[in-house]
Amino acid sequence: MEEVDKILIHSLTQVGTEVGEEVQTVKQFSSELIVEAVVRCLRVIEPALGNGLSHILPPGMSARFRLGMSLAQACQDLGYKGEIGYQTFLYSNEPEIRALLMYLVEKLPRERAESSDQPAGKSAVLQRSIAAKIRAHLAVPWIPPSCRAPLLCRSQSPGLTHSFHAQQLSLPHNLALSGKNIPKEVKEYCDNFLPPVTAQPSQHAFLPASLLERNLAEVSSVQQWEAEWNSQGLGSRLNPEEYKSRKRQRLQKRLQDQLRHCVQQGPDSQHALRSSSDLADVLRSFSGGAGGRDVLTKGTRFTHTEKFTFTQEPEKVVQQMQTAANALPASKQSEQDIQARQEEEVTSLQQELDQLSSRVEEVTSDMKKLTVSMTQVSDELTQRELGNCEEEESVRVKKRTIELLPDAENNLPKLQVLVEGSAKRIVNLASQWEKHRAPLIEERRKLKELWGSRELESTRRVDELRSLHDKIRQAADEARKKEDLYRQLLTEFENLPGDVSRSAYTQRILEIVGNIKKQKEEITKILSDTKDLQKEINSLTGKLDRTFAVTDELVFKDAKRDESVRKAYKYLAALHENCTQLIQTIEDTGTIMREIRDLEEQIETENGKKTVSNLEKILEDYKAIRQENSALAAKIRDA
Numbered sequence: 001m002e003e004v005d006k007i008l009i010h011s012l013t014q015v016g017t018e019v020g021e022e023v024q025t026v027k028q029f030s031s032e033l034i035v036e037a038v039v040r041c042l043r044v045i046e047p048a049l050g051n052g053l054s055h056i057l058p059p060g061m062s063a064r065f066r067l068g069m070s071l072a073q074a075c076q077d078l079g080y081k082g083e084i085g086y087q088t089f090l091y092s093n094e095p096e097i098r099a100l101l102m103y104l105v106e107k108l109p110r111e112r113a114e115s116s117d118q119p120a121g122k123s124a125v126l127q128r129s130i131a132a133k134i135r136a137h138l139a140v141p142w143i144p145p146s147c148r149a150p151l152l153c154r155s156q157s158p159g160l161t162h163s164f165h166a167q168q169l170s171l172p173h174n175l176a177l178s179g180k181n182i183p184k185e186v187k188e189y190c191d192n193f194l195p196p197v198t199a200q201p202s203q204h205a206f207l208p209a210s211l212l213e214r215n216l217a218e219v220s221s222v223q224q225w226e227a228e229w230n231s232q233g234l235g236s237r238l239n240p241e242e243y244k245s246r247k248r249q250r251l252q253k254r255l256q257d258q259l260r261h262c263v264q265q266g267p268d269s270q271h272a273l274r275s276s277s278d279l280a281d282v283l284r285s286f287s288g289g290a291g292g293r294d295v296l297t298k299g300t301r302f303t304h305t306e307k308f309t310f311t312q313e314p315e316k317v318v319q320q321m322q323t324a325a326n327a328l329p330a331s332k333q334s335e336q337d338i339q340a341r342q343e344e345e346v347t348s349l350q351q352e353l354d355q356l357s358s359r360v361e362e363v364t365s366d367m368k369k370l371t372v373s374m375t376q377v378s379d380e381l382t383q384r385e386l387g388n389c390e391e392e393e394s395v396r397v398k399k400r401t402i403e404l405l406p407d408a409e410n411n412l413p414k415l416q417v418l419v420e421g422s423a424k425r426i427v428n429l430a431s432q433w434e435k436h437r438a439p440l441i442e443e444r445r446k447l448k449e450l451w452g453s454r455e456l457e458s459t460r461r462v463d464e465l466r467s468l469h470d471k472i473r474q475a476a477d478e479a480r481k482k483e484d485l486y487r488q489l490l491t492e493f494e495n496l497p498g499d500v501s502r503s504a505y506t507q508r509i510l511e512i513v514g515n516i517k518k519q520k521e522e523i524t525k526i527l528s529d530t531k532d533l534q535k536e537i538n539s540l541t542g543k544l545d546r547t548f549a550v551t552d553e554l555v556f557k558d559a560k561r562d563e564s565v566r567k568a569y570k571y572l573a574a575l576h577e578n579c580t581q582l583i584q585t586i587e588d589t590g591t592i593m594r595e596i597r598d599l600e601e602q603i604e605t606e607n608g609k610k611t612v613s614n615l616e617k618i619l620e621d622y623k624a625i626r627q628e629n630s631a632l633a634a635k636i637r638d639a
Contacts, residue, residue, distance in 0.1 A: 002024075
């Protein structure tokens with residue numbers, strides 16, 4: 001039982017029970033320790049049952065009875081079939097507590113099941129520790145702020161809270177992991193001038209949010225790239241670098257087309273004139289030469305007219321400014337006059353600005369109307385040019401026909417000869433085309449079959465690549481999970497106490513297994529000896545009965561004629577009866593010895609139940625309950 005108790009104590013320590021070093025067996029468990037162990041196990045097995053129970057035994061007797069009844073009901077709801085009640089926890093005995101603790105320890109979730117259901121690694125250890133802290137805080141009853149001790153003020157105060165604000169971080173390891181050659185200047189900047197990550201945010205409270213945001217962005221980008229590569233990249237039959245370059249070129253081309261299309265549409269509002277220079281710079285950066293400059297400098301008659309109308313010459317502007325400066329009186333004017341003059345100027349300038357804006361809108365609307373009319377005119381011009389070409393061809397044919405009409409008799413045979421020659425030439429060309437067409441069709445068919453077979457082969461290889469990629473990803477995920485599991489097990493191994501030796505545990509287990517084997521062999525030997533002895537007793541009993549029957553028959557025959565033989569027969573019957581009584585006495589003695597051993601075991605069991613001490617505890621608790629009842633009755637009378 002000592003080994004069983006050690007295993008139980010170790011399991012209870014793993015779930016958070018504080019077992020003292022002096023406690024080595026279940027017999028040394030106190031009521032407080034029993035309640036704490038049962039509540040801790042219930043919280044791990046079924047949180048809904050254990051979270052509502054306190055692991056601290058209250059001082060009042062009525063509260064203790066209620067807690068004992070609640071624990072008994074929770075164990076019964078969990079499926080415990082043995083006898084259990086409040087007395088199991090308050091007036092415990094060793095066998096019942098050992099059976100209950102063994103049942104609860106067997107119900108504890110296994111580490112393998114936890115590792116398969118939960119993510120392994122340091123994150124899982126961190127999550128479990130956070131959950132344990134939260135459970136510990138939830139188990140502590142809430143106390144009003146005015147009644148809290150200093151320790152509770154620190155543990156139950158809300159503390160400082162910060163908003164989730166992320167900032168951009170610069171990490172040098174991204175450059176090293178990209179696989180590209182890092183420029184010397186960038187490397188020098190990262191080594192000498194780049195601040196550490198903890199110093200980059202403007203406030204220290206923004207660091208966790210920034211790190212989480214950066215990590216989430218990197219993970220999502222990797223997942224998006226893998227999804228795009230699996231769906232489109234493998235089908236393009238390009239390597240990743242070529243696929244990225246092609247995608248970048250396609251994106252740049254679309255941007256150039258969009259910007260060039262926006263510039264060619266003309267200004268749609270008064271803001272288009274102010275943004276034309278910015279668009280010109282952007283297009284010039286994309287085009288990289290005179291092509292973009294030509295696109296931007298090219299204009300229509302209406303744009304030139306608008307520019308000429310609303311743009312003043314610099315010399316004229318300077319002259320106007322000088323005239324306004326000379327027109328000012330030399331004397332000092334009052335501030336009110338200056339303010340009134342400024343207001344008049346602002347009003348006049350505002351009116352001019354409104355007039356210019358209305359004129360710009362009118363010109364813009366006129367430009368739109370003229371652009372639509374120009375489009376319609378260009379479409380009509382194109383259609384008329386096509387109609388003119390057809391009419392010119394018809395006129396040319398009719399003109400040649402009219403020229404041949406005066407000499408129709410001579411020209412008609414010539415035309416027939418030309419027609420027949422053209423027909424023969426067409427037939428000849430058709431025969432030649434057929435000669436060339438047959439091998440070309442055959443070659444086309446072969447090439448089409450070859451292309452189809454290659455297409456099937458390429459499709460099959462792409463499918464194989466996709467399946468191989470999936471297998472690689474699954475293997476990588478499995479390897480990552482095993483690596484996390486290895487780290488978790490390594491962390492748990494490092495957290496184990498240093499004096500624990502695996503070889504000692506293994507040796508002890510082997511010794512226990514050896515002892516069990518020896519005991520099993522001894523029990524088997526005793527059973528076989530008992531069976532042999534019972535067989536021998538049965539055979540001797542049968543032999544004795546047969547011998548007595550034969551002897552009794554022979555002696556009884558001679559006893560009728562001889563007196564001495566008659567006495568010998570009586571002695572034989574008396575001897576047989578005495579031997580039977582002696583055997584029965586021996587059997588009764590064995591039965592009594594077995595009953596004595598059973599009674600001794602029952603006495604030991606009753607002694608282990610600590611009946612006397614439990615009775616003393618019951619009497620003390622009864623007295624305490626009577627005192628509590630008396631105190632409550634006195635309070636009721638006083639009230």
